[in-house]
Each structure stands twice: as C-alpha cells, then as structure tokens.
Amino acid sequence: MSFTFRHLLGTEALSRGEIAFLLDQSRAFQGIQKQPLKKLATLRGKSAVLAFFETSTRTRISFATAAARLGADTMNLQAESSSTQKGESLVDTVRTLEAMKPDVIVIRHAASGAPHFVAERLGIPVINAGDGLHEHPTQGLLDALTISDRLGLLDALNVTIVGDIRHSRVARSNIHILSKFGCRITLCGPAMWLPPEMASMAPSIRIEPRLEEALRGANVVMVLRVQTERLREPALPADEYIRLYQMTPARLALAQPDAVLMHPGPMIRGLEIDPAVADSPQSSVLEQVTNGVAVRMALLYLLTGGAPSGAVPQAG
Amino acid sequence: MPTREKTQLLSAAQTGRTIERLGHEIVEKTGETHGIALIGIRRRGVPLAHRLAETIRAATGAEVPIGVLDITLYRDDLSLASAHPVVQSTEIPFCVDGRDLILVDDVLFTGRTIRAAINGLFDLGRPRRVQLCVLVDRGLRELPIEANYVGRRVESRPEDLVEVHLKEIDGEDRVLLERAA
Numbered sequence: 001m002s003f004t005f006r007h008l009l010g011t012e013a014l015s016r017g018e019i020a021f022l023l024d025q026s027r028a029f030q031g032i033q034k035q036p037l038k039k040l041a042t043l044r045g046k047s048a049v050l051a052f053f054e055t056s057t058r059t060r061i062s063f064a065t066a067a068a069r070l071g072a073d074t075m076n077l078q079a080e081s082s083s084t085q086k087g088e089s090l091v092d093t094v095r096t097l098e099a100m101k102p103d104v105i106v107i108r109h110a111a112s113g114a115p116h117f118v119a120e121r122l123g124i125p126v127i128n129a130g131d132g133l134h135e136h137p138t139q140g141l142l143d144a145l146t147i148s149d150r151l152g153l154l155d156a157l158n159v160t161i162v163g164d165i166r167h168s169r170v171a172r173s174n175i176h177i178l179s180k181f182g183c184r185i186t187l188c189g190p191a192m193w194l195p196p197e198m199a200s201m202a203p204s205i206r207i208e209p210r211l212e213e214a215l216r217g218a219n220v221v222m223v224l225r226v227q228t229e230r231l232r233e234p235a236l237p238a239d240e241y242i243r244l245y246q247m248t249p250a251r252l253a254l255a256q257p258d259a260v261l262m263h264p265g266p267m268i269r270g271l272e273i274d275p276a277v278a279d280s281p282q283s284s285v286l287e288q289v290t291n292g293v294a295v296r297m298a299l300l301y302l303l304t305g306g307a308p309s310g311a312v313p314q315a316g
Numbered sequence: 317m318p319t320r321e322k323t324q325l326l327s328a329a330q331t332g333r334t335i336e337r338l339g340h341e342i343v344e345k346t347g348e349t350h351g352i353a354l355i356g357i358r359r360r361g362v363p364l365a366h367r368l369a370e371t372i373r374a375a376t377g378a379e380v381p382i383g384v385l386d387i388t389l390y391r392d393d394l395s396l397a398s399a400h401p402v403v404q405s406t407e408i409p410f411c412v413d414g415r416d417l418i419l420v421d422d423v424l425f426t427g428r429t430i431r432a433a434i435n436g437l438f439d440l441g442r443p444r445r446v447q448l449c450v451l452v453d454r455g456l457r458e459l460p461i462e463a464n465y466v467g468r469r470v471e472s473r474p475e476d477l478v479e480v481h482l483k484e485i486d487g488e489d490r491v492l493l494e495r496a497a
Binding site: 045301 | 386389390394395397398399400402403404405406407438439440441
C-alpha cells in the first residue's frame, strides 16, 4: 500500500486502505516525539506555507511544529494581517505565495472547497487544514490514530458525536473516516444543530437527540466545541444546553467503561464538558494534540517527496 | 537487458555457520557481554540481530537486548526520490546512553546506510561505543566507514547486486552475487 495523492483535501475520497496507510505512517512519526532529540533533517531545504485565512492557534502551531521537527521551514500568512483584507482575491494571494517557491501549502479557509480551488490552480501539494463546514482531514486522522492507540483497533466501534454537528467539519471528517472501518456512528445534539440529511453521509449513522440514549454502549465519545455565538441563532440559552448536553461523569458512565472521551479543542469547561470529565483518565484530549503533530509530520513527509522523476537509488 | 551471471557466495549451511561465527567473535572481542545491545537495521539486519543474540545466549547465557532501527528519515537521497519511501518505526526499548551498541546489517556497500544509522542512534542518546557487524562486505565505500565484524568479504563492481536471503524474510538462507555482464 502506498499513498499516491498529491494533496490531502479531504477524507471522503480516501479508501480504507489509504487511511490505514496514513495512520501507519503516522505511527512511525509518533516515536520521534519520544526521542530526546526530536529534530530531523529529513525535509531540510523544503518549505511550507501555512496560509490561515481563518484564525487558528492549535492547528497552525501543530503544523509549524511538525515542519520544524522534520527540518522544513515555514512561512506564515494570517488573515488579519494579510492582503486579503485589502481586497486581493484568494487565487491572487495563493499564486503570490506559490511564486515564493514553497514545497507545500497548508490552507485553512472559511469557505468550503477553498483548498480544492487552490489545488486546481497551483502546481504544489495542498493540505486542507479546515475549510468552512466541509472537512478538517488532519483532525479526523489524528482522532482515528488516538482511538486506535487507546482501543487497539478502529473497526466496528460505537462512536457518539455530541454537539454542534451542523457546523462541525471535525464531525464530517470523522464520519468519513470511521464509517469506512465499519463504525456505527450516533449523532446527538439540539435539533437546530442536527440536520437530518447528515444521516445519509454513511450507511451506519443514527441520529439520537437524547444524550443518555446516544451514549449507551459507546466505545468513543466525541464532544464538540460549542461556539457561544451560535447559541444565539436560533436562541438556545447556555444553561439549557448545559442541562441537556454537557458531558458529565454520570453521563459518561453510560458509555463503555473504557470509552475514550475526545474533544478537538479548544474546550470550554463548564459548557460542553464538565471539568471532571475533561481531566478524567478517559479523556484523550492531550493525546489528540500530540498525535496531531505525528499525523502532520507524516503528511508533510509524504507529500513533499515529489521531485520530478527518478527512482530511489539502491541503499548501501 | 544485459545478461547477468549469478554465483552463490554462501549456501544455507554456510550462511548459518557464518552468522554463528560472527556471534562468537562478538563474545570474544567484547569480553563481558552484559553491557552490549544489538541494533538491527531494517530490514534484514533485524533477523540477523536476533540470530546473533541467539548465538551469544547459547555461548554465554547472556540475554542481549535487541533494538530495531529504521533509517528512512536519515537517508541522504530523499531529495532524489520521486516519492518518499515508506517510513517504519524505530523500536529501541532501552536507553542507549552509555551503552555498547553493535549495529547489524546484511550488506556493507557505500557506507551511507551506516552513516544514516549512526545519525539516528545519536538522536536517541549518547552510546559509549558503536560497532558494526555485517554479513557481507562488498567494498566500494563512499564514506570512511568500516565494519568490526564481517561474515564474508567479496570484491564487486558498483553495477553488481548482492542478494542476501534469510529464512525469516525470504524462506531460505543464501547469499548470491549477481554480476553485470
């Protein structure tokens, strides 16, 4: 098995074998994070542009860390300080970035499909770091890696995703990945955040508005971040959300005893998650962060190996 | 396709005996074996390291720890590669600081693999000493690297191929030299 894609734009088009390969490669990079000396020269001389047209702290730092560990240089573009504020079009901005001759571009954008649009127009690999309501493929992969680390497998698990499913690209990427491994996925949240059409994303998706029901027997519980500004449209008071959907120790106890509790971060303690759950041994929040670096290292490594032609010389 | 002539350098029995001899040499030259550890370089260095450990155990009763090193990320030819080769895990389940390490590989050729392996090892810590044990030394070094333990030396030309077959991977023990015509 090998990875023959030039870009990582989403997880929907990836086969189960390709996902398994990417997870396997990521495992090789997990080891490097435990070494006393974590800096490699593997991608020395390569450079990555981190083009974040939408604010991000953790994902951007994770990519920057991954690149640094492999010896690649990074150039940052952040929306607030960029020429996009001056009215430049996306295609002009990324062509300008490409003209600086980077080897890969990592892009986050508020518009769904922006990385695809860019990939069609540039000659370098593109990694989607989150596009609108569409996908966040590296998050999906790091979540899958974390689950398989914890439970030893990914196959046929009961996965419950709780919260603002409608606006969550994390949920979408996770559904695309986990459904390919035969996981049964339960989506739970307020009706306004639970579009019924999401049940048709994969064969084994169930929509269950009652949290207690949704959690029963779950092997994986994924709590999504509540964007407080979205609680206003349409109105759902925060204390009502807490009463119905906050992940508490009592609720988590309805899942399997060894269920993995995940959160893509940033967490709002006391809103979608009880601090006792966030800090419990079942919580894999910090493992997710560590695994994010490994997944991004693997992708930067695989996608920047694209010199025009010529076989790998025989090792000696 | 030019015709190529294959000659056998080591038969199954000779391969087995050579590995045993290497194990005994390690015991002899290292004296006390309790401080040493073997580091097999993926891929065929790994079963070789296990067989050396077996010989050392039979001779001295000492259990020699074995680590596995993948050198892919340390290769110097990645920028020439059309696609990056698959990375495998390095599994060294002990601290290398202050340890007496023996790198194990099947064929010593340009020396570039060993250069990469030494770089990889030093990212894990500071070994006291690093030695090298190879089943075949085919010459043609491009770096100032020599092995401490050599199973079989053979003269070769750069276009030739040395094929090491090991039971664990290839189903049989055998070493062949394929000469370009």
